[in-house]
Amino acid sequence: MLTLKIIQENRDFVIERLKIKNFQAENIVNQILDLDLKRRSTQNSMDNNQAELNKMSKEIGSFFQSGKVEEANLLKEKNTQIKELVKSQAEELTSTEKQLNELLVQLPNLPHESVPAGKGVDDNIKVKSGGKIPVLSKSAVAHWDLAKKYDIIDFELGNKLTGAGFPVYKGKGAKLQRALISYFLDKAIVAGYTEVMPPLMVNEDSGFGTGQLPDKEGQMYHVTIDNLYLIPTAEVPVTNIFRDEILQARDFPKKMTAYTPCFRREAGSYGKDVRGLNRLHQFDKVEIVQIQHPEKSYESLTEMVNHVEGLVKSLNLPYRILKLCGGDMSFTSALTYDFEVFSVAQEKWLEVSSVSNFESYQANRLKLRYKEEGEKKPLLAHTLNGSALALPRILAALLENNQTDKGIVIPEVLRPYTGFDIID
RNA sequence: GGAGAAAUGGCCGAGUGGUCGAAGGCGCACGCCUGGAAAGUGUGUAUACCUCACAAGGGUAUCGAGGGUUCGAAUCCCUCUUUCUCCGCCA
Numbered sequence: 001m002l003t004l005k006i007i008q009e010n011r012d013f014v015i016e017r018l019k020i021k022n023f024q025a026e027n028i029v030n031q032i033l034d035l036d037l038k039r040r041s042t043q044n045s046m047d048n049n050q051a052e053l054n055k056m057s058k059e060i061g062s063f064f065q066s067g068k069v070e071e072a073n074l075l076k077e078k079n080t081q082i083k084e085l086v087k088s089q090a091e092e093l094t095s096t097e098k099q100l101n102e103l104l105v106q107l108p109n110l111p112h113e114s115v116p117a118g119k120g121v122d123d124n125i126k127v128k129s130g131g132k133i134p135v136l137s138k139s140a141v142a143h144w145d146l147a148k149k150y151d152i153i154d155f156e157l158g159n160k161l162t163g164a165g166f167p168v169y170k171g172k173g174a175k176l177q178r179a180l181i182s183y184f185l186d187k188a189i190v191a192g193y194t195e196v197m198p199p200l201m202v203n204e205d206s207g208f209g210t211g212q213l214p215d216k217e218g219q220m221y222h223v224t225i226d227n228l229y230l231i232p233t234a235e236v237p238v239t240n241i242f243r244d245e246i247l248q249a250r251d252f253p254k255k256m257t258a259y260t261p262c263f264r265r266e267a268g269s270y271g272k273d274v275r276g277l278n279r280l281h282q283f284d285k286v287e288i289v290q291i292q293h294p295e296k297s298y299e300s301l302t303e304m305v306n307h308v309e310g311l312v313k314s315l316n317l318p319y320r321i322l323k324l325c326g327g328d329m330s331f332t333s334a335l336t337y338d339f340e341v342f343s344v345a346q347e348k349w350l351e352v353s354s355v356s357n358f359e360s361y362q363a364n365r366l367k368l369r370y371k372e373e374g375e376k377k378p379l380l381a382h383t384l385n386g387s388a389l390a391l392p393r394i395l396a397a398l399l400e401n402n403q404t405d406k407g408i409v410i411p412e413v414l415r416p417y418t419g420f421d422i423i424d
Numbered sequence: 425g426g427a428g429a430a431a432u433g434g435c436c437g438a439g440u441g442g443u444c445g446a447a448g449g450c451g452c453a454c455g456c457c458u459g460g461a462a463a464g465u466g467u468g469u470a471u472a473c474c475u476c477a478c479a480a481g482g483g484u485a486u487c488g489a490g491g492g493u494u495c496g497a498a499u500c501c502c503u504c505u506u507u508c509u510c511c512g513c514c515a
Contacts, residue, residue, distance in 0.1 A: 005478080043474050047484040054484090057496040061442050064495090076495050083495090246471085374453090377478075378471085 001104045001364050003380070004036055017110045020117050020326035028103050035100040042096060046089040049082050056082075105214065109361035111326050112335035118325025124338070125325065130309075131318035133342055134401050142345045143399040144276035146408065147173070150423050155276070165266070165274070165281030172423045176410070177284060179417030180391050181259045184286035184311065188257035188388060191307050193288055196258045198237030201228040206240040209366040211332040211358075218267050230263035234287035235385045239362060242291055246378050247370040253300055254291035257388070259284065277392035278350065284391040290384045291368065294360065297382035298335075301357045304386045305337050308353045311389055314413045317397050318342040320349065334359040341393065345400040350393035355386030 007014055007029060018025040056079050063072035116125055147153035152173025158166040169177050189195055207213035207229050212220060221230040231237055238258050247254070262285050266274075273279055288307065292300045305321065312319045324336040339353035360380035363369070369378035402409045407424030415421050 040474065043484080045474095047474055050484055053495085058443075060495045065442090072495075079495050 001361060002107050002110065003360070003364055004032070004104070006110075007032055007107075008036070014107075014110065018108060020111045020115055021108050021329060022119065022327050023108055025107060028106055032100060032103050032107075035096055035103070039093065039096045039100060042089055042093045046086055046093060049086045049089065053079065053082055053086065108331045109334050109358065111329060111333075112357070112359075114323070115329065115335060116323070116325045117327075119327040120325075121328050123325040124322040124328055127321050127323050127337070128309075129318075129320035130313060131316060131342075133318045134344055136344055136401075136403065137405070139405075140345050140400070140403055142276065143343070143396040146399045146403060147276070150408065152176070152423060153277070163281070165279070167277070167280065172418070172420060175418055175420075176395065176414070176423070177391060179414050180389075180394065181284060181286060182417050183414055184388055185257060185259055187311060188286065188288055188307075191255075191288075193255040193257035196238060196241070196256055198231075198234060198241070198258055198260065200231055200237075200260060200263075202231055202236050202240065203228060206236055206243070209240050209243050210236045210362055211365065212236060215331065219265055221263050221265060231260060232264050233262050233285065233385075233387075234258040234260040235289060238287060238289045239291075239383055239385065240366065242368045242381075242383075243366040245368055247291070247368075247381065249293060249370050249372045252291065252293045252296065252370065252381075254289075256289045257286060258289075259286045261285075262390075273348075277396040278346075278348075280392055286388050286391075288386050288388045292382045292384060293370070294379070294382050297357050297359060297384060300382075300384055301335065301337075301355065304355050304384060304388075308339055308355055308386055308388050312339060312341060312352070315394065315398065315411050317394070317401065319352075330354075330356065332356075332358050332361050334361065339387075339389075341397045343393070343397040343400045345403070346396075350397060352389050352393045352397075353387040356384060358383045358385075 002014070011029060011033065015025045015029055056075055060072045060075050060079070063069070063075065116123065118124065141149075144153075144155065147155070150172070152170055154168045154170055155164075157168045158164075161168065185195055201223060204213060204227065207217075207220070212229070212232060220232050222228075223230065237260075238256050241256070242254065261282055263282050264280075266279060266281060277283075288304060290297075290300045290304065309319070309321065319339055319341045322338045322340065324333075324338055329336050333356040336354055336356040338351055339355070340349040340351050342348070343350050359382050362383045363380040366383075368381050368383065370381045371378050398411070399408055402411070407422040410418050410421050410423070
C-alpha cells in the first residue's frame with residue numbers, strides 16, 4: 001500500500017496519478033488524511049496520560065516503601081480516573097487505525113510516470129516484437145486437437161479426476177512439461193537467481209503482504225479448515241520470504257526463482273478464452289523475483305524483461321512485448337510489461353509473462369525494509385517479479401507453431417531436457 | 425491425535441511484581457593500540473508511533489500473540505500460536 005507520508009505530502013499528485021488507473025481517489029484520500037489527524041491527536045493525548053500514569057505509579061511505589069500508606073491510597077484514586085481515560089483513548093486509537101488501514105489498502109499503487117493512460121487491453125503499447133510467425137499447412141489444428149492426437153494432454157481425464165481446468169499431462173507431454181520447467185529454472189540460475197521450493201499454501205499474512213488479500217480473495221482457493229490459501233503464483237511465498245525483514249543495502253539485489261504449480265479459481269471467466277490450455281485452474285510456472293534498492297529497481301525491471309525475452313526467443317516463438325496502460329495494470333503494480341506469444345493455429349496472442357515493478361507498494365505491506373550503510377532509519381525496499389515463464393500457453397504455442405506432417409518438433413534448447421526431438 | 429517442557433534484543437543467556445528496553449557474553453560498527461593484522465582496550469549497537477525540521481532532545485508502546493489481575497508485569501492468571509521431548513500414526 002501507499003505510505004501515509006506519500007499521501008500527506010503529495011495529496012493532489014496522488015489523486016491525479018491514480019486517475020491513470022481509472023481510480024477516483026479523492027474521497028478516500030480525504031478520509032485518510034482526516035483519520036490520520038485524528039489518530040495523531042489521540043495518540044498524543046494518550047501518550048501524555050500514560051506518561052502521567054507511569055510517573056504516579058513510581059510515586060505510589062516509593063510511598064509504600066517509605067510507609068506513607070495514606071498518600072499512596074490518595075494517589076491511587078486519582079490514578080483510576082486517568083486509567084479510564086487512557087483505556088477509552090486506546091480503544092479509539094485502535095478503531096481509528098483500523099479504519100485508516102482499511103482505506104489505505106483500497107488505494108492502488110501509483111503508476112510509474114511512463115505508464116500510458118488507457119481503459120483496457122486495446123490501449124497497451126507494443127514496445128517490441130520479434131520472432132517469425134510460421135506458415136502452417138492447411139491441415140494445421142489447434143493445440144487441443146494436437147494434444148488428443150498425440151495423447152499428450154488429457155483434458156477429459158482431468159475432468160474426471162478434478163474438474164475443468166485441471167488437465168493431465170501424459171507421456172511425452174508430461175516429459176515436455178518437466179523439460180520446460182528444468183530449462184527455465186536453469187536459465188534463471190545462470191542469470192544469478194537462487195532457486196527455492198516454497199510451500200504451495202500460504203497463510204493470510206502472506207496473502208496480504210503481496211496484495212492478493214483482501215481484495216482478490218475470490219481468485220484463490222481457500223482451505224477454510226486451516227485458513228490457508230493455495231498460491232495463485234510463486235510470487236506470494238517467494239516475496240513473503242522477506243516479510244518483516246530489514247536487509248542491508250549491500251545485500252541487494254536479492255534474486256530468487258521458483259517453480260511451482262499455480263492455482264486460480266478464475267471466477268467469472270467462464271466461456272472466455274478458456275479452451276484447451278488457454279486458461280486453467282492449475283498450471284505450472286517458473287517465477288523470478290527480485291528485492292532491490294529503490295534507485296536500481298528499474299534497472300532490475302529491464303534486466304528481467306531481457307531475461308524473459310531471451311527465453312521466448314530461444315524457443316523460437318513469435319512474441320511481442322507490451323507496456324500495460326493504466327487501465328490494464330494490476331492494482332499493486334507501478335509498471336508492467338506483458339509478454340505475448342503468437343499461437344498460430346488459434347491465431348491468437350497469448351500472455352505468457354507479466355513482469356512488474358511494485359516499487360515500495362508490496363514492501364510497505366510486507367514491512368520489507370533495508371538499511372543504508374551508516375544510516376539508522378530503515379527504508380522500504382522495492383519488489384519485482386515476473387513469469388519466466390508460464391507453461392501452458394507456451395506449450396500451446398509450441399504445439400501449434402511446431403506442428404508438421406511428421407509430428408511436433410521440439411525446439412533445440414529443450415532437447416537435452418526431453419531426450420526426444422519430436423512428438424509423433 | 426495424547427502427555428510434558430519451553431518461547432527474552434542479530435545470536436547465546438540472566439532476570440519470579442517496582443528504579444528493566446532489559447545484566448553478562450558473542451557478533452557487528454567506529455576509535456585507540458600496531459609497520460600491518462590478531463590480541464588488548466574504549467564507545468556505540470532494536471522497532472513502531474507521538475512531539476519535532478523525517479535534526480537534536482523528549483514521550484509512549486513492544487521480553488511469541490491476544491486478553492486479564494495490580495497503583496505498577498518480562499516476572500502472576502487465562503486463551504491461542506510455535507518449538508522441543510516422549511507416545512500413537514504415517515510418506
